[in-house]
Amino acid sequence: LLNVSRQSAAGADELFGGLLSPGSDRRACLSRYQSPHYYKHSPYAPSPHLLRKLRDYEARHSRCAPGTRPYAKSVDHLRSGGSSSKEDAECNYVVWIPYNGLGNRMLSLLSTFLYALLTDRVLLVHSTDDFTGLFCEPFPGANATWVLPPDFPVADMSWLGVGSNQSYGNLLDGKKIADDPAKATAQSVPPYVYLHLAHDLRRSDRLFYCNDDQLVLAKVNWLLVQNDFYFVPALYDMAEFEAELRKLFPAKESVAHLLGRYLFHPSNSVWGMITRYYHTYMAQAEERIGVQIRMFSWATIPVDDMYGQIMACSRQEHILPDVVDGDAAASSSHVHGGSKSKAILIASLQADYYDRIKSTYYEHAAKGGGMVGVFQPSHEERQIMGQRPHNQKALAEIYLLSFSDVLLTTGASTFGYMSSSLAGLRPTMLMVPEDGKVPEPPCVRAVSMEPCFHMMPD
Numbered sequence: 001l002l003n004v005s006r007q008s009a010a011g012a013d014e015l016f017g018g019l020l021s022p023g024s025d026r027r028a029c030l031s032r033y034q035s036p037h038y039y040k041h042s043p044y045a046p047s048p049h050l051l052r053k054l055r056d057y058e059a060r061h062s063r064c065a066p067g068t069r070p071y072a073k074s075v076d077h078l079r080s081g082g083s084s085s086k087e088d089a090e091c092n093y094v095v096w097i098p099y100n101g102l103g104n105r106m107l108s109l110l111s112t113f114l115y116a117l118l119t120d121r122v123l124l125v126h127s128t129d130d131f132t133g134l135f136c137e138p139f140p141g142a143n144a145t146w147v148l149p150p151d152f153p154v155a156d157m158s159w160l161g162v163g164s165n166q167s168y169g170n171l172l173d174g175k176k177i178a179d180d181p182a183k184a185t186a187q188s189v190p191p192y193v194y195l196h197l198a199h200d201l202r203r204s205d206r207l208f209y210c211n212d213d214q215l216v217l218a219k220v221n222w223l224l225v226q227n228d229f230y231f232v233p234a235l236y237d238m239a240e241f242e243a244e245l246r247k248l249f250p251a252k253e254s255v256a257h258l259l260g261r262y263l264f265h266p267s268n269s270v271w272g273m274i275t276r277y278y279h280t281y282m283a284q285a286e287e288r289i290g291v292q293i294r295m296f297s298w299a300t301i302p303v304d305d306m307y308g309q310i311m312a313c314s315r316q317e318h319i320l321p322d323v324v325d326g327d328a329a330a331s332s333s334h335v336h337g338g339s340k341s342k343a344i345l346i347a348s349l350q351a352d353y354y355d356r357i358k359s360t361y362y363e364h365a366a367k368g369g370g371m372v373g374v375f376q377p378s379h380e381e382r383q384i385m386g387q388r389p390h391n392q393k394a395l396a397e398i399y400l401l402s403f404s405d406v407l408l409t410t411g412a413s414t415f416g417y418m419s420s421s422l423a424g425l426r427p428t429m430l431m432v433p434e435d436g437k438v439p440e441p442p443c444v445r446a447v448s449m450e451p452c453f454h455m456m457p458d
């Protein structure tokens with residue numbers, strides 16, 4: 001890491017080195033101004049080029065947001081079915097459609113925002129019931145909403161999928177859109193194209209990631225995107241964007257870290273959950289250890305085995321404090337000596353790991369005698385789709401994890417990736433079990449704070 005700055009609460013830079021523009025209403029979004037005091041690491045300052053790009057974006061967003069004349073004009077074109085080419089459209093849009101779990105959503109939204117930055121589009125979100133109430137409006141200006149109004153003329157957006165007629169893949173397969181940029185005139189492209197970039201995308205959908213296809217899509221006024229993973233690495237692979245990305249992010253591992261802190265600000269109600277919990281259970285500790293345990297339905301192992309894996313990993317990487325046995329415990333429990341007090345925050349759908357880890361530090365003293373508290377904010381038992389309070393808890397926990405000094409996460413979990421990127425930390429990652437067996441080694445130190453890239457090779 002570059003110069004990992006441990007900022008004291010008092011010294012924290014309120015706007016992350018200019019990443020956030022000043023002037024937003026503090027009361028409307030408390031997290032925007034307060035979160036810098038909670039993060040323990042800010043390893044990368046934004047580049048001057050990124051700052052310029054963000055300020056340009058903000059100006060474009062407020063010029064083109066719903067409620068403005070260019071927005072109304074583009075929607076009219078869409079409604080009438082006419083094409084609205086880049087030449088006559090003042091503003092071009094990319095609409096993000098939520099899909100899958102919260103970690104997946106945050107990573108795909110962040111990637112879509114970067115795509116909007118690279119292609120001079122305006123990002124709007126199709127805010128479903130379970131998405132509203134999670135985040136503040138990210139862009140400054142009283143009227144610069146990112147929420148797509150409900151009267152947007154494309155109906156049933158949540159039902160768009162790989163089979164939709166308007167998907168880029170199906171338009172290409174049906175020869176309804178030119179695949180040669182030289183032949184795609186501004187008038188010949190449809191007013192909107194749906195980009196199906198989720199994990200079940202087909203070969204023709206995937207052509208989105210090719211330069212020629214980007215030249216065609218650049219002529220389309222409205223792009224609608226559904227995706228459930230981090231696709232920034234695929235943008236780096238495109239000649240058209242690569243040089244710009246290097247300028248925007250001189251350190252490649254800083255993309256999700258910087259854009260995550262720029263874009264995501266928990267709503268006041270979620271921020272209330274986060275700060276109440278933090279001050280009650282975590283603030284007094286001298287070190288905070290975040291542990292995220294995710295058991296995937298496609299890679300389950302017995303709870304005992306998973307607990308064994310966590311402990312083996314912890315011993316290997318020195319994450320959780322060691323304990324002393326028997327009589328030694330009695331004497332060392334009086335000694336608060338030089339050892340730091342520690343708060344271990346567990347995020348998991350299950351309570352089992354919390355119960356076991358908590359018992360360990362109840363029954364045994366930590367080596368060196370330091371105090372160890374073990375806390376878990378919720379255990380929802382299973383992932384629930386479409387429920388706002390469930391998503392709010394998930395968001396609160398992603399943020400509580402991101403305020404850790406040290407992170408142990410589960411490999412392949414976008415929930416864990418998002419916490420590490422926000423934290424500015426390279427986590428230790430538990431390996432995902434294969435064939436029902438505890439993996440060996442149990443975990444690895446991540447080489448980057450960037451989310452892993454989940455796109456299958458072609």
Ligand code: GDP
Nearest residue numbers: 101102103104347348349383393394413414415
């Ligand atoms: P991934 O499946 O691990 O990549 O992460 P996602 O966030 O995309 O989907 C998992 C979903 O399950 C979350 O969004 C939550 O709704 C729920 N979930 C998983 N782990 C936790 C957890 O530790 N705490 C809470 N509150 N919810 C969780």
